[in-house]
Amino acid sequence: xxxxLYQVNHSAxxxxxxxxxxxxxxxxxxxxxxxxxxxxxxxxxxxxSQGTIDKIEIITITKPNNFLEKYKGRKIATIxxxxxAIELKQFTPNKTDLVIFGNERGLPKEIIKLCETKIxxxxxxxxxxxNLACAFSIIAYKYSN
Ligand SMILES: C[S@@+](CC[C@H](N)C(=O)[O-])C[C@H]1O[C@@H](n2cnc3c(N)ncnc32)[C@H](O)[C@@H]1O
Numbered sequence: 001x002x003x004x005l006y007q008v009n010h011s012a013x014x015x016x017x018x019x020x021x022x023x024x025x026x027x028x029x030x031x032x033x034x035x036x037x038x039x040x041x042x043x044x045x046x047x048x049s050q051g052t053i054d055k056i057e058i059i060t061i062t063k064p065n066n067f068l069e070k071y072k073g074r075k076i077a078t079i080x081x082x083x084x085a086i087e088l089k090q091f092t093p094n095k096t097d098l099v100i101f102g103n104e105r106g107l108p109k110e111i112i113k114l115c116e117t118k119i120x121x122x123x124x125x126x127x128x129x130x131n132l133a134c135a136f137s138i139i140a141y142k143y144s145n
Contacts, residue, residue, distance in 0.1 A: 001093065001143040002073070004030040004100045006064065006107055008132065011041035015048020016133035017101075022052040024140040029056060030098075032064045068114040073098050077107055077115035078135060081128025085120035093143045101136055 003026060008014055014037065021029055031038060038045065038060065046053050061067045068075055073096035079085045100107060100115065106129075112118065121130065121138055130138075 001026055001095065001140065002028045002030065002098050003136070003140075004032065004061070004064070004067075004098055006032050006100060006102050006111060007034060008101070008103050009035065009037060010132075011037060011044040012048050013131070013133045014038070014041070015045045015050075015053075017136045018045070018049040018056060018058075019052045020133070020137045020140055022049075022055045024144045026140060026143075027057060028059060030059050030061050030067070032061050032067075034062075064111060065114065068098075068100075068111065071098050072096070074117060075100060075115040077112045077118045078102070078139065079112070079118045079120050080106060080130075081123075082118060082120055085118035088119055088121045088139065088142055091117075091119050091142070097143075099139055099143075101132060103132065 003021065005017065018029065074094055076097050076099045078099060078101050100111065121135060
């Protein structure tokens with residue numbers, strides 16, 4: 001699994017995701033980061049990642065549409081509360097997948113359109129979305145099995 005983080009704004013989420021990615025042996029994280037959070041909040045991200053930031057390849061992309069069109073593996077969009085998405089328990093991961101995560105607004109439609117598959121972590125008690133870093137951890141764990 002590789003992952004693309006689409007315009008993630010919170011440094012704490014980024015730090016937690018990096019730490020989780022290293023823990024699950026995810027080799028590469030791509031970021032579409034037009035607000036340059038990775039640079040502006042470098043120190044906070046490093047602290048929250050507990051130094052694991054040095055153990056993973058981080059690649060910033062500037063043209064997500066072009067990047068996705070050229071990406072060789074399957075592109076998997078993570079979607080909250082979409083009945084047409086595949087529930088994570090029923091989903092079969094491939095090692096060569098790119099899993100794409102959004103920010104608090106979710107993923108833009110044009111990005112979802114470029115993905116072959118949509119997945120959802122189903123929730124109860126009238127919730128349909130989790131904190132991004134929590135959702136990332138659950139999906140990274142699924143890929144580690
Ligand atoms: C806080 S959520 C976005 C909430 C937004 N209101 C929406 O409906 O998409 C941030 C990101 O975490 C991931 N995520 C959160 N909950 C999820 C769920 N239940 N299933 C799949 N992905 C989830 C997705 O990548 C989502 O774009």
